[in-house]
Amino acid sequence: MTTTTYDDTSVTVDDEGFFTDPGQWTEPMAQQIARELDIETLTDRHWQVLKFMRTEYEAKGTGPTVRVLGKTSGVSVKELYQLFPKGPAKTAAKIAGIPKPRGCI
Amino acid sequence: MDKSIVILGSGTAGTLTANRLRRMYDERECRITVVDQNDDHVYQPGLLFVPFGLAEPHALVRPRPRQLLDGIAYRSAEIDRVDLAAEQVHFTDGTSLGYDVLVVATGASLLPEETEGLTGPGWGEKVHTFYDLPGAVALHQALERFEGGRVVIDVADLPIKCPVAPLEFAFLADWYFQRRGIRDRVELTYVTPLDGAFTKPVAAKALGGLLEEKGIELVTEFALGEVDGAGGRLVSYDEREVPFDLAVVVPVHGGAEYVERSPGLGDELGFVPVDRHTLQHPDHPYVFAIGDAAGLPASKAGSVAHFEGEVLAHNIGRFLAGKPLDASYDGHTNCFIETGFHKALLIDFNYDTEPLPGHFPGALGLPLLKESRANHLGKLAFEWLYWHSLLPGRELPGIGSAMPEHGKTHTPA
Numbered sequence: 001m002t003t004t005t006y007d008d009t010s011v012t013v014d015d016e017g018f019f020t021d022p023g024q025w026t027e028p029m030a031q032q033i034a035r036e037l038d039i040e041t042l043t044d045r046h047w048q049v050l051k052f053m054r055t056e057y058e059a060k061g062t063g064p065t066v067r068v069l070g071k072t073s074g075v076s077v078k079e080l081y082q083l084f085p086k087g088p089a090k091t092a093a094k095i096a097g098i099p100k101p102r103g104c105i
Numbered sequence: 106m107d108k109s110i111v112i113l114g115s116g117t118a119g120t121l122t123a124n125r126l127r128r129m130y131d132e133r134e135c136r137i138t139v140v141d142q143n144d145d146h147v148y149q150p151g152l153l154f155v156p157f158g159l160a161e162p163h164a165l166v167r168p169r170p171r172q173l174l175d176g177i178a179y180r181s182a183e184i185d186r187v188d189l190a191a192e193q194v195h196f197t198d199g200t201s202l203g204y205d206v207l208v209v210a211t212g213a214s215l216l217p218e219e220t221e222g223l224t225g226p227g228w229g230e231k232v233h234t235f236y237d238l239p240g241a242v243a244l245h246q247a248l249e250r251f252e253g254g255r256v257v258i259d260v261a262d263l264p265i266k267c268p269v270a271p272l273e274f275a276f277l278a279d280w281y282f283q284r285r286g287i288r289d290r291v292e293l294t295y296v297t298p299l300d301g302a303f304t305k306p307v308a309a310k311a312l313g314g315l316l317e318e319k320g321i322e323l324v325t326e327f328a329l330g331e332v333d334g335a336g337g338r339l340v341s342y343d344e345r346e347v348p349f350d351l352a353v354v355v356p357v358h359g360g361a362e363y364v365e366r367s368p369g370l371g372d373e374l375g376f377v378p379v380d381r382h383t384l385q386h387p388d389h390p391y392v393f394a395i396g397d398a399a400g401l402p403a404s405k406a407g408s409v410a411h412f413e414g415e416v417l418a419h420n421i422g423r424f425l426a427g428k429p430l431d432a433s434y435d436g437h438t439n440c441f442i443e444t445g446f447h448k449a450l451l452i453d454f455n456y457d458t459e460p461l462p463g464h465f466p467g468a469l470g471l472p473l474l475k476e477s478r479a480n481h482l483g484k485l486a487f488e489w490l491y492w493h494s495l496l497p498g499r500e501l502p503g504i505g506s507a508m509p510e511h512g513k514t515h516t517p518a
């Protein structure tokens with residue numbers, strides 16, 4: 001657990017940079033996190049996924065997997081990889097300010 | 106009391122639940138009906154051994170009705186849908202069945218057609234799965250013909266039944282090709298969508314170390330987008346490629362089809378959401394789910410069904426008596442991991458505690474996360490226990506639903 005600063009505000013993140021308290025996240029922070037992950041601009045399609053991630057997290061306590069995102073977010077798995085090339089579930093969770101999605105076991 | 110419990114599915118979870126409930130109630134108190142669409146109960150842990158000629162396919166199959174205690178009604182029928190409002194199960198032959206309590210135990214289905222190209226050219230020839238009996242038999246023949254080249258074991262996506270089985274397959278393939286004297290002509294690669302050999306850090310390190318020791322390459326974070334059977338390539342969604350001469354793919358899994366036709370019953374993957382401790386549906390208190398059919402953050406494994414069964418039978422008893430549910434499943438999972446050369450590892454964990462080293466079930470028990478001959482013998486002995494103790498719904502001596510803590514070594518993070 002460590003702290004970092006986005007949008008001039010100190011937030012708590014885990015060792016891999018995922019927010020541990022989604023309540024600390026604000027929309028202006030998202031663009032800065034995205035840039036750190038080599039995504040220059042967040043488009044409406046990015047935001048559709050990010051908002052869906054947060055809603056799912058609030059409802060279920062964990063972010064969705066890529067397959068669930070592909071079935072339910074309105075964005076296909078192929079497009080999800082175009083939007084978030086380094087792995088949609090983890091990258092979008094990081095930008096959306098929610099904890100790392102729990103891997104299925 | 107004159108109640109009706111309907112159990113959909115007669116695999117590991119459905120059968121042991123029916124038998125446990127039958128021991129709790131006589132026929133006058135409670136009618137128990139089990140439904141399945143075919144009468145063959147397959148001992149699924151045995152599927153791993155079929156490709157290597159270590160198990161005879163026919164020895165893994167027994168009739169479903171014969172695994173049920175007297176006084177349990179068995180119905181062979183295809184489920185069309187569940188009408189939750191009317192508390193009725195509808196069958197494709199036009200008949201229906203009402204219930205006071207419904208238990209969904211219809212497991213997980215393989216969905217190979219959901220991955221582009223997986224069932225296309227090469228399927229059943231150089232692209233295989235061992236997750237069903239016909240697939241395991243075809244793979245046995247393919248392995249016998251195989252004289253060298255690139256063998257890839259790939260997990261398409263999670264969740265899957267028995268998440269350690271693909272790793273076991275990789276370990277056994279190393280043993281199998283050594284035994285045939287052609288290991289030096291075979292490149293083995295293990296491909297996973299996870300960021301390590303397994304999910305939890307201590308187990309991922311131990312299992313990843315074993316892959317390395319055995320000369321099996323590990324490719325991580327590979328989300329399978331396409332199988333090019335003709336060209337011999339796995340292609341990920343982020344456009345990485347893994348070439349193969351023989352691919353062993355674990356297809357994506359979903360719940361039973363009728364779940365999707367039953368509004369309000371399942372989630373987007375066809376699994377049934379239930380409270381992770383009580384196994385009761387959050388919106389429909391008359392409905393419970395167990396085993397692979399349940400949408401829980403637990404492994405889809407027989408041991409989970411076994412440990413859940415104890416909790417579920419107790420909670421159904423409380424529910425029918427109008428009392429609050431008080432039994433709590435802790436996510437306990439227990440798996441032998443065959444590593445070849447007559448050895449196996451054992452892992453034991455729950456929702457909160459990752460697989461740790463030590464011993465199971467206590468300090469003098471079987472070694473955890475460490476290869477041993479004793480664990481291999483335990484895995485072999487399990488088949489007898491499965492048919493004669495686990496399915497009949499008996500308690501295994503010294504092994505209860507709650508995960509044992511003593512014997513485990515908590516290493517500092």
